Amino acid sequence: MSRKEWPLWEIFIRGQHGLNHRHVGSLHAPDAEMAINNARDVYTRRKEGVSIWVVPSAQITASAPSDKGPLFDPAESKVYRHPTFYDIPEDVGHM
Amino acid sequence: MYAQMVKSEGMKSLEDMTPEERAFQERIDRGEKIEPKEWMPEGYRKTLIRQIGQHAHSEIVGQLPEGNWVTRAPTLERKAILLAKVQDEAGHGLYLYSAAETLGVSRDELMEKLHSGAMKYSSIFNYPTLTWADMGAVGWLVDGAAIMNQVPLQRTSYGPYSRAMIRICKEESFHQRQGYAIMMKMAQGTPEQREMAQDAFNRFWFPALMMFGPSDKDSVHSAQSMAWKIKMNTNDELRQKFVDETVPQAEFLGLTVPDETLRWNEARGHYDFAEPDWDEFFEVIKGNGPCNEERLEARRSAWDRGAWFRDGLSAYAEKAAARRAAARVAAE
Ligand SMILES: [Fe+2]
Ligand SMILES: [Fe+2]
Numbered sequence: 047m048s049r050k051e052w053p054l055w056e057i058f059i060r061g062q063h064g065l066n067h068r069h070v071g072s073l074h075a076p077d078a079e080m081a082i083n084n085a086r087d088v089y090t091r092r093k094e095g096v097s098i099w100v101v102p103s104a105q106i107t108a109s110a111p112s113d114k115g116p117l118f119d120p121a122e123s124k125v126y127r128h129p130t131f132y133d134i135p136e137d138v139g140h141m
Numbered sequence: 142m143y144a145q146m147v148k149s150e151g152m153k154s155l156e157d158m159t160p161e162e163r164a165f166q167e168r169i170d171r172g173e174k175i176e177p178k179e180w181m182p183e184g185y186r187k188t189l190i191r192q193i194g195q196h197a198h199s200e201i202v203g204q205l206p207e208g209n210w211v212t213r214a215p216t217l218e219r220k221a222i223l224l225a226k227v228q229d230e231a232g233h234g235l236y237l238y239s240a241a242e243t244l245g246v247s248r249d250e251l252m253e254k255l256h257s258g259a260m261k262y263s264s265i266f267n268y269p270t271l272t273w274a275d276m277g278a279v280g281w282l283v284d285g286a287a288i289m290n291q292v293p294l295q296r297t298s299y300g301p302y303s304r305a306m307i308r309i310c311k312e313e314s315f316h317q318r319q320g321y322a323i324m325m326k327m328a329q330g331t332p333e334q335r336e337m338a339q340d341a342f343n344r345f346w347f348p349a350l351m352m353f354g355p356s357d358k359d360s361v362h363s364a365q366s367m368a369w370k371i372k373m374n375t376n377d378e379l380r381q382k383f384v385d386e387t388v389p390q391a392e393f394l395g396l397t398v399p400d401e402t403l404r405w406n407e408a409r410g411h412y413d414f415a416e417p418d419w420d421e422f423f424e425v426i427k428g429n430g431p432c433n434e435e436r437l438e439a440r441r442s443a444w445d446r447g448a449w450f451r452d453g454l455s456a457y458a459e460k461a462a463a464r465r466a467a468a469r470v471a472a473e
Contacts, residue, residue: 050455051249054242071304072239074248076451077458088232091225092312111179 054103055081057088059095067099075100143199143263143287145354146426147192147372152365169370174300177243185369190244191260192371193302197237198255198262202436204230206270207279215273222319223276229316233309240301256441264422265352267430274327274334274341280320282342282349282387288313289383290353293373302371321390328394335395342391343399347417353380355419384412 052074058067070089075081081100089095109117125131134141155163162182168175175181204227211227214220238248254260265283270276291313295306327338354360354376366372391398402415424430 051247052451052455054239071236071308072242073235076454077461080454080458087228088235091228091232108178111176 052076055085055100056103056106057081057085058099058101059085059089060097061095063096067097070094072103078102143203143290143352144192144195145261145263145352146360146362147188147195147366148362152368166368169298169368173298174303175298176300184365185371186244188366188369189299189302189371190241190246192366193237193241193244193305194246194251194254194260195262197234197241197251198260199266200230200234200237201255202262202266202440203283205436205439206266206268206432207276209270210273210276213273214276219323226280226316226319229312233305233312236305236308237302240299240305243301252444256437256444258428258437261426262436263352264425264430265348266436267425267432268344268348269432271344272337272341274323274337275345277320277323277327277338278341278345280316280318281324281390282320282345283352284313284316284320285387286349286352286383288317289379289386290374296370296373298370324394324396328396338394339396342396346399347421350380350383350414350417351422351425353377353383355422356416359419381411384414388412 053076054072055075055078056072057070059070060067073081073084073088075084078100082098085098085100090098121127153162155166158166161180165175165180165182165185175185207223207227207230211220211223214223238251241251242248251260255262265286270279288310291306291310295303295310297303297306324338324342327334329335330338357363357375357377360376363372363375367375388398388403398414400415402413404413406413425433428434
Protein backbone atom coordinates (compact mmCIF):
# COMPACT_ATOMS: atom_id res chain seq x y z
CA MET A 47 0.00 0.00 0.00
CA SER A 48 1.64 3.18 -1.18
CA ARG A 49 -0.84 5.82 -0.13
CA LYS A 50 -1.94 7.06 3.27
CA GLU A 51 -5.37 6.13 4.48
CA TRP A 52 -7.92 8.91 3.91
CA PRO A 53 -8.57 10.78 7.15
CA LEU A 54 -11.69 10.14 9.21
CA TRP A 55 -14.44 12.77 9.43
CA GLU A 56 -17.28 13.10 11.91
CA ILE A 57 -20.60 13.84 10.25
CA PHE A 58 -23.32 16.08 11.67
CA ILE A 59 -26.71 16.41 9.99
CA ARG A 60 -29.49 18.91 10.54
CA GLY A 61 -32.57 16.75 10.13
CA GLN A 62 -35.08 19.53 9.67
CA HIS A 63 -35.10 23.29 9.61
CA GLY A 64 -35.05 24.58 13.16
CA LEU A 65 -33.26 21.59 14.70
CA ASN A 66 -29.64 21.25 15.80
CA HIS A 67 -27.11 19.40 13.73
CA ARG A 68 -26.74 15.95 15.26
CA HIS A 69 -23.81 13.57 15.11
CA VAL A 70 -24.78 10.65 12.86
CA GLY A 71 -21.51 8.79 12.36
CA SER A 72 -18.19 9.04 10.58
CA LEU A 73 -16.56 8.28 7.25
CA HIS A 74 -13.27 8.49 5.41
CA ALA A 75 -12.64 11.14 2.75
CA PRO A 76 -9.57 12.86 1.28
CA ASP A 77 -10.82 16.38 2.04
CA ALA A 78 -13.77 18.33 3.45
CA GLU A 79 -15.51 18.71 0.11
CA MET A 80 -15.43 14.97 -0.58
CA ALA A 81 -16.47 14.31 3.01
CA ILE A 82 -19.65 16.31 2.34
CA ASN A 83 -20.25 14.46 -0.93
CA ASN A 84 -19.75 11.10 0.74
CA ALA A 85 -21.90 12.09 3.72
CA ARG A 86 -24.71 12.91 1.31
CA ASP A 87 -24.54 9.36 -0.07
CA VAL A 88 -23.88 7.53 3.19
CA TYR A 89 -26.17 9.38 5.60
CA THR A 90 -28.96 11.09 3.64
CA ARG A 91 -30.19 8.58 1.06
CA ARG A 92 -33.75 9.05 2.31
CA LYS A 93 -33.88 12.81 2.80
CA GLU A 94 -32.65 12.58 6.38
CA GLY A 95 -31.20 16.08 6.28
CA VAL A 96 -31.23 19.66 5.08
CA SER A 97 -27.64 20.53 6.04
CA ILE A 98 -24.34 18.71 6.63
CA TRP A 99 -21.34 19.59 8.79
CA VAL A 100 -18.10 17.64 8.50
CA VAL A 101 -15.28 17.86 11.06
CA PRO A 102 -11.94 16.04 10.95
CA SER A 103 -12.17 13.44 13.72
CA ALA A 104 -8.63 14.37 14.79
CA GLN A 105 -9.87 17.90 15.59
CA ILE A 106 -12.34 16.71 18.19
CA THR A 107 -11.29 16.93 21.82
CA ALA A 108 -13.33 14.66 24.04
CA SER A 109 -13.67 14.58 27.80
CA ALA A 110 -12.09 11.49 29.31
CA PRO A 111 -14.46 8.76 30.53
CA SER A 112 -12.58 8.84 33.86
CA ASP A 113 -13.55 12.53 34.27
CA LYS A 114 -17.23 11.66 34.23
CA GLY A 115 -17.50 11.91 38.01
CA PRO A 116 -15.71 15.23 38.59
CA LEU A 117 -17.41 16.81 35.57
CA PHE A 118 -21.00 15.78 36.01
CA ASP A 119 -21.59 14.67 39.59
CA PRO A 120 -21.59 18.21 41.06
CA ALA A 121 -24.84 18.96 39.20
CA GLU A 122 -26.56 16.12 41.01
CA SER A 123 -26.92 17.97 44.32
CA LYS A 124 -28.20 21.19 42.74
CA VAL A 125 -31.83 20.20 42.70
CA TYR A 126 -32.83 23.86 43.14
CA ARG A 127 -31.97 24.32 39.45
CA HIS A 128 -35.18 22.53 38.55
CA PRO A 129 -38.62 24.15 38.67
CA THR A 130 -40.05 21.21 40.58
CA PHE A 131 -37.86 22.16 43.60
CA TYR A 132 -40.26 24.98 44.45
CA ASP A 133 -43.67 24.43 46.01
CA ILE A 134 -46.00 27.09 44.67
CA PRO A 135 -49.57 26.96 46.00
CA GLU A 136 -52.13 25.92 43.42
CA ASP A 137 -54.05 29.10 44.14
CA VAL A 138 -51.33 31.05 42.36
CA GLY A 139 -52.34 29.38 39.12
CA HIS A 140 -50.11 28.17 36.33
CA MET A 141 -46.46 29.17 36.66
CA MET B 142 -26.61 -14.06 10.58
CA TYR B 143 -23.97 -12.00 8.83
CA ALA B 144 -21.38 -12.93 11.42
CA GLN B 145 -21.09 -16.70 11.72
CA MET B 146 -18.71 -18.53 13.99
CA VAL B 147 -17.04 -15.49 15.49
CA LYS B 148 -14.28 -16.74 17.73
CA SER B 149 -14.82 -15.36 21.21
CA GLU B 150 -12.56 -15.30 24.21
CA GLY B 151 -12.71 -17.64 27.20
CA MET B 152 -15.48 -17.18 29.72
CA LYS B 153 -14.66 -16.19 33.30
CA SER B 154 -16.88 -16.51 36.34
CA LEU B 155 -17.60 -13.36 38.39
CA GLU B 156 -15.30 -14.63 41.18
CA ASP B 157 -12.35 -15.06 38.82
CA MET B 158 -12.69 -11.58 37.40
CA THR B 159 -10.48 -8.65 38.32
CA PRO B 160 -12.34 -5.75 39.98
CA GLU B 161 -12.28 -3.90 36.63
CA GLU B 162 -13.68 -6.87 34.74
CA ARG B 163 -16.41 -7.34 37.29
CA ALA B 164 -17.42 -3.67 37.20
CA PHE B 165 -17.53 -3.93 33.43
CA GLN B 166 -19.75 -7.02 33.48
CA GLU B 167 -22.05 -5.35 35.99
CA ARG B 168 -22.44 -2.32 33.74
CA ILE B 169 -23.46 -4.63 30.90
CA ASP B 170 -25.87 -6.51 33.17
CA ARG B 171 -27.48 -3.18 34.09
CA GLY B 172 -28.02 -2.50 30.38
CA GLU B 173 -25.49 0.33 30.12
CA LYS B 174 -23.82 0.99 26.79
CA ILE B 175 -20.04 0.75 26.52
CA GLU B 176 -18.48 3.62 24.58
CA PRO B 177 -15.21 3.64 22.59
CA LYS B 178 -12.70 5.22 24.99
CA GLU B 179 -13.99 3.45 28.09
CA TRP B 180 -12.17 0.57 29.72
CA MET B 181 -13.06 -2.83 28.31
CA PRO B 182 -11.54 -6.31 28.58
CA GLU B 183 -9.17 -7.07 25.72
CA GLY B 184 -11.29 -10.09 24.80
CA TYR B 185 -14.40 -7.94 24.44
CA ARG B 186 -12.54 -5.58 22.12
CA LYS B 187 -11.06 -8.39 20.02
CA THR B 188 -14.30 -10.32 19.70
CA LEU B 189 -16.16 -7.18 18.68
CA ILE B 190 -13.58 -6.31 16.02
CA ARG B 191 -13.97 -9.80 14.57
CA GLN B 192 -17.74 -9.72 14.70
CA ILE B 193 -18.34 -6.17 13.47
CA GLY B 194 -15.62 -6.61 10.84
CA GLN B 195 -17.17 -9.84 9.58
CA HIS B 196 -20.55 -8.16 9.53
CA ALA B 197 -19.17 -5.19 7.55
CA HIS B 198 -17.41 -7.47 5.08
CA SER B 199 -20.68 -9.35 4.56
CA GLU B 200 -22.50 -6.14 3.65
CA ILE B 201 -19.78 -5.22 1.15
CA VAL B 202 -19.32 -8.65 -0.44
CA GLY B 203 -23.11 -9.04 -0.29
CA GLN B 204 -23.40 -6.38 -2.98
CA LEU B 205 -21.85 -8.69 -5.55
CA PRO B 206 -24.55 -11.36 -6.04
CA GLU B 207 -27.18 -8.65 -6.55
CA GLY B 208 -24.89 -6.32 -8.48
CA ASN B 209 -24.77 -9.19 -10.95
CA TRP B 210 -28.36 -8.39 -12.03
CA VAL B 211 -28.41 -4.58 -11.98
CA THR B 212 -27.74 -4.27 -15.70
CA ARG B 213 -30.18 -7.06 -16.54
CA ALA B 214 -33.15 -6.05 -14.42
CA PRO B 215 -36.40 -6.58 -16.35
CA THR B 216 -37.62 -2.96 -16.11
CA LEU B 217 -36.10 0.44 -15.45
CA GLU B 218 -38.04 0.63 -12.18
CA ARG B 219 -36.67 -2.74 -11.03
CA LYS B 220 -33.20 -1.59 -11.95
CA ALA B 221 -33.56 1.60 -9.90
CA ILE B 222 -34.88 -0.40 -6.92
CA LEU B 223 -32.10 -2.98 -7.09
CA LEU B 224 -29.48 -0.26 -7.41
CA ALA B 225 -30.91 1.54 -4.35
CA LYS B 226 -30.87 -1.72 -2.41
CA VAL B 227 -27.27 -2.49 -3.33
CA GLN B 228 -26.29 1.08 -2.46
CA ASP B 229 -27.88 0.65 0.97
CA GLU B 230 -25.68 -2.41 1.53
CA ALA B 231 -22.60 -0.30 0.77
CA GLY B 232 -23.86 2.15 3.39
CA HIS B 233 -24.36 -0.67 5.89
CA GLY B 234 -20.79 -1.77 5.33
CA LEU B 235 -19.54 1.77 5.94
CA TYR B 236 -21.54 2.27 9.16
CA LEU B 237 -20.10 -0.99 10.47
CA TYR B 238 -16.50 -0.35 9.42
CA SER B 239 -16.69 2.97 11.27
CA ALA B 240 -18.02 1.19 14.36
CA ALA B 241 -15.16 -1.32 14.17
CA GLU B 242 -12.61 1.47 13.80
CA THR B 243 -13.67 2.98 17.13
CA LEU B 244 -12.11 -0.16 18.67
CA GLY B 245 -8.66 0.74 17.37
CA VAL B 246 -8.43 -1.15 14.08
CA SER B 247 -7.84 0.84 10.87
CA ARG B 248 -9.97 0.66 7.74
CA ASP B 249 -6.98 -0.42 5.67
CA GLU B 250 -6.24 -3.20 8.14
CA LEU B 251 -9.81 -4.47 7.84
CA MET B 252 -9.63 -4.34 4.04
CA GLU B 253 -6.33 -6.11 4.02
CA LYS B 254 -7.72 -8.88 6.22
CA LEU B 255 -10.74 -9.36 3.98
CA HIS B 256 -8.57 -9.55 0.88
CA SER B 257 -6.06 -11.96 2.42
CA GLY B 258 -8.84 -14.22 3.67
CA ALA B 259 -7.83 -13.68 7.31
CA MET B 260 -11.32 -12.33 8.01
CA LYS B 261 -14.51 -13.98 6.77
CA TYR B 262 -17.85 -12.82 5.46
CA SER B 263 -21.18 -14.66 5.54
CA SER B 264 -21.25 -18.01 3.72
CA ILE B 265 -24.45 -17.03 1.91
CA PHE B 266 -22.68 -14.72 -0.53
CA ASN B 267 -20.64 -17.56 -1.94
CA TYR B 268 -23.68 -18.88 -3.80
CA PRO B 269 -24.38 -17.73 -7.35
CA THR B 270 -27.41 -15.70 -8.50
CA LEU B 271 -28.47 -17.52 -11.65
CA THR B 272 -31.80 -15.96 -12.60
CA TRP B 273 -33.82 -12.81 -11.95
CA ALA B 274 -35.93 -14.81 -9.47
CA ASP B 275 -32.80 -15.04 -7.32
CA MET B 276 -33.13 -11.28 -6.70
CA GLY B 277 -36.50 -12.08 -5.16
CA ALA B 278 -35.18 -14.99 -3.13
CA VAL B 279 -32.18 -13.01 -1.87
CA GLY B 280 -34.24 -10.03 -0.71
CA TRP B 281 -36.91 -12.20 0.85
CA LEU B 282 -34.74 -14.89 2.48
CA VAL B 283 -31.24 -13.45 2.85
CA ASP B 284 -32.28 -10.00 4.00
CA GLY B 285 -35.07 -11.68 5.97
CA ALA B 286 -32.54 -13.84 7.83
CA ALA B 287 -30.27 -10.84 8.34
CA ILE B 288 -33.15 -8.85 9.88
CA MET B 289 -33.88 -11.72 12.26
CA ASN B 290 -30.36 -11.35 13.60
CA GLN B 291 -29.98 -7.59 13.39
CA VAL B 292 -33.14 -6.54 15.20
CA PRO B 293 -32.01 -7.93 18.59
CA LEU B 294 -28.47 -6.59 17.98
CA GLN B 295 -29.86 -3.06 18.19
CA ARG B 296 -29.72 -3.70 21.97
CA THR B 297 -26.09 -4.86 21.92
CA SER B 298 -23.83 -3.49 24.66
CA TYR B 299 -21.34 -1.64 22.45
CA GLY B 300 -22.69 1.85 21.69
CA PRO B 301 -21.32 2.39 18.15
CA TYR B 302 -22.38 -1.12 17.09
CA SER B 303 -25.85 -0.65 18.52
CA ARG B 304 -26.27 2.69 16.75
CA ALA B 305 -25.10 1.21 13.43
CA MET B 306 -27.61 -1.63 13.83
CA ILE B 307 -30.44 0.83 14.48
CA ARG B 308 -29.67 2.68 11.24
CA ILE B 309 -29.36 -0.59 9.34
CA CYS B 310 -32.62 -2.02 10.65
CA LYS B 311 -34.48 1.08 9.50
CA GLU B 312 -33.35 0.33 5.95
CA GLU B 313 -33.62 -3.45 5.86
CA SER B 314 -37.37 -3.74 5.74
CA PHE B 315 -37.40 -2.21 2.26
CA HIS B 316 -34.89 -4.87 1.17
CA GLN B 317 -37.00 -7.78 2.28
CA ARG B 318 -40.23 -6.33 0.92
CA GLN B 319 -38.82 -5.56 -2.52
CA GLY B 320 -37.56 -9.15 -2.66
CA TYR B 321 -40.89 -10.58 -1.64
CA ALA B 322 -42.62 -8.34 -4.21
CA ILE B 323 -40.42 -9.86 -6.92
CA MET B 324 -41.35 -13.35 -5.68
CA MET B 325 -45.06 -12.48 -5.74
CA LYS B 326 -44.80 -11.23 -9.30
CA MET B 327 -42.96 -14.35 -10.43
CA ALA B 328 -45.18 -16.75 -8.50
CA GLN B 329 -48.27 -15.22 -10.09
CA GLY B 330 -46.69 -15.10 -13.54
CA THR B 331 -46.40 -17.62 -16.38
CA PRO B 332 -45.67 -21.28 -15.58
CA GLU B 333 -42.04 -20.63 -16.52
CA GLN B 334 -41.83 -17.71 -14.12
CA ARG B 335 -43.41 -19.78 -11.33
CA GLU B 336 -40.85 -22.44 -11.99
CA MET B 337 -38.04 -19.90 -11.76
CA ALA B 338 -39.40 -18.67 -8.42
CA GLN B 339 -39.59 -22.23 -7.05
CA ASP B 340 -36.10 -22.99 -8.35
CA ALA B 341 -34.65 -19.89 -6.66
CA PHE B 342 -36.43 -20.84 -3.43
CA ASN B 343 -35.03 -24.40 -3.67
CA ARG B 344 -31.49 -23.14 -4.05
CA PHE B 345 -31.59 -20.46 -1.33
CA TRP B 346 -33.57 -22.17 1.43
CA PHE B 347 -30.79 -24.19 3.06
CA PRO B 348 -28.02 -21.62 2.49
CA ALA B 349 -30.33 -19.08 4.19
CA LEU B 350 -30.73 -21.42 7.18
CA MET B 351 -26.93 -21.67 7.38
CA MET B 352 -26.69 -17.91 7.83
CA PHE B 353 -27.51 -18.33 11.53
CA GLY B 354 -24.34 -20.36 12.03
CA PRO B 355 -23.81 -23.90 13.28
CA SER B 356 -26.22 -25.69 15.57
CA ASP B 357 -26.03 -24.62 19.23
CA LYS B 358 -24.45 -27.90 20.23
CA ASP B 359 -21.49 -27.09 17.92
CA SER B 360 -21.39 -23.40 18.63
CA VAL B 361 -18.50 -23.10 21.05
CA HIS B 362 -18.17 -19.38 21.49
CA SER B 363 -21.69 -18.34 22.38
CA ALA B 364 -21.63 -18.15 26.18
CA GLN B 365 -19.07 -15.36 26.59
CA SER B 366 -20.54 -13.35 23.71
CA MET B 367 -23.99 -13.63 25.22
CA ALA B 368 -22.74 -12.54 28.64
CA TRP B 369 -21.19 -9.50 26.96
CA LYS B 370 -24.40 -8.88 25.01
CA ILE B 371 -22.71 -8.91 21.66
CA LYS B 372 -24.75 -11.95 20.77
CA MET B 373 -28.36 -11.73 21.86
CA ASN B 374 -29.86 -15.08 20.85
CA THR B 375 -28.51 -18.54 20.11
CA ASN B 376 -28.16 -19.68 16.51
CA ASP B 377 -30.91 -22.28 16.82
CA GLU B 378 -33.36 -19.84 18.40
CA LEU B 379 -33.01 -17.44 15.50
CA ARG B 380 -33.11 -20.21 12.88
CA GLN B 381 -36.37 -21.53 14.36
CA LYS B 382 -37.87 -18.03 14.39
CA PHE B 383 -36.90 -17.57 10.76
CA VAL B 384 -38.47 -20.86 9.70
CA ASP B 385 -41.67 -20.11 11.63
CA GLU B 386 -42.02 -16.73 9.94
CA THR B 387 -40.99 -17.80 6.46
CA VAL B 388 -43.11 -20.91 5.95
CA PRO B 389 -46.45 -19.03 5.91
CA GLN B 390 -44.93 -16.48 3.53
CA ALA B 391 -43.96 -19.32 1.19
CA GLU B 392 -47.47 -20.74 1.44
CA PHE B 393 -48.91 -17.38 0.46
CA LEU B 394 -46.72 -17.45 -2.64
CA GLY B 395 -47.89 -20.97 -3.41
CA LEU B 396 -44.29 -22.20 -3.30
CA THR B 397 -43.15 -25.45 -1.70
CA VAL B 398 -40.51 -25.38 1.02
CA PRO B 399 -37.79 -27.73 -0.29
CA ASP B 400 -37.87 -29.87 2.85
CA GLU B 401 -40.01 -33.00 2.93
CA THR B 402 -39.63 -33.30 6.68
CA LEU B 403 -41.14 -29.89 7.37
CA ARG B 404 -44.11 -30.26 9.76
CA TRP B 405 -45.97 -28.01 12.17
CA ASN B 406 -45.34 -29.36 15.63
CA GLU B 407 -48.43 -28.60 17.68
CA ALA B 408 -46.80 -29.51 20.99
CA ARG B 409 -43.77 -27.25 20.46
CA GLY B 410 -45.72 -24.53 18.72
CA HIS B 411 -43.00 -24.44 16.05
CA TYR B 412 -42.18 -26.03 12.73
CA ASP B 413 -39.92 -29.07 12.74
CA PHE B 414 -37.48 -28.83 9.86
CA ALA B 415 -34.39 -30.46 8.41
CA GLU B 416 -31.01 -29.04 9.33
CA PRO B 417 -28.88 -27.79 6.48
CA ASP B 418 -25.93 -29.86 5.32
CA TRP B 419 -23.30 -28.74 7.81
CA ASP B 420 -20.47 -30.34 5.86
CA GLU B 421 -21.35 -28.07 2.97
CA PHE B 422 -21.45 -25.12 5.37
CA PHE B 423 -17.96 -25.79 6.72
CA GLU B 424 -16.62 -26.28 3.20
CA VAL B 425 -18.03 -22.91 2.12
CA ILE B 426 -16.58 -21.23 5.22
CA LYS B 427 -13.20 -22.80 4.43
CA GLY B 428 -13.28 -21.20 0.99
CA ASN B 429 -14.61 -24.05 -1.12
CA GLY B 430 -18.08 -22.75 -1.94
CA PRO B 431 -19.26 -22.24 -5.51
CA CYS B 432 -18.26 -18.54 -5.68
CA ASN B 433 -15.66 -17.93 -2.94
CA GLU B 434 -12.86 -17.29 -5.37
CA GLU B 435 -14.91 -15.13 -7.67
CA ARG B 436 -16.17 -12.95 -4.80
CA LEU B 437 -12.76 -12.38 -3.25
CA GLU B 438 -11.23 -11.75 -6.65
CA ALA B 439 -13.91 -9.13 -7.40
CA ARG B 440 -13.16 -7.35 -4.11
CA ARG B 441 -9.39 -7.48 -4.57
CA SER B 442 -9.56 -6.24 -8.10
CA ALA B 443 -11.93 -3.40 -7.18
CA TRP B 444 -9.45 -2.39 -4.49
CA ASP B 445 -6.42 -2.60 -6.77
CA ARG B 446 -8.04 -0.91 -9.71
CA GLY B 447 -9.35 1.87 -7.48
CA ALA B 448 -5.88 2.65 -6.08
CA TRP B 449 -5.08 5.36 -8.67
CA PHE B 450 -8.36 7.07 -7.84
CA ARG B 451 -7.82 7.01 -4.08
CA ASP B 452 -4.24 8.22 -4.54
CA GLY B 453 -5.35 10.93 -6.97
CA LEU B 454 -7.88 12.35 -4.55
CA SER B 455 -5.31 12.31 -1.76
CA ALA B 456 -2.78 14.13 -3.96
CA TYR B 457 -5.41 16.70 -4.94
CA ALA B 458 -6.38 17.25 -1.29
CA GLU B 459 -2.74 17.81 -0.35
CA LYS B 460 -2.15 20.27 -3.19
CA ALA B 461 -5.33 22.17 -2.46
CA ALA B 462 -4.36 22.43 1.21
CA ALA B 463 -0.90 23.71 0.24
CA ARG B 464 -2.49 26.30 -2.11
CA ARG B 465 -4.81 27.48 0.63
CA ALA B 466 -1.89 27.80 3.05
CA ALA B 467 0.13 29.79 0.48
CA ALA B 468 -2.82 32.10 -0.18
CA ARG B 469 -3.16 32.72 3.55
CA VAL B 470 0.51 33.64 3.84
CA ALA B 471 0.25 35.96 0.82
CA ALA B 472 -2.77 37.71 2.30
CA GLU B 473 -1.04 38.43 5.61
FE1 LIG C 1 -27.51 -4.78 4.88
FE1 LIG D 1 -30.18 -5.67 3.19
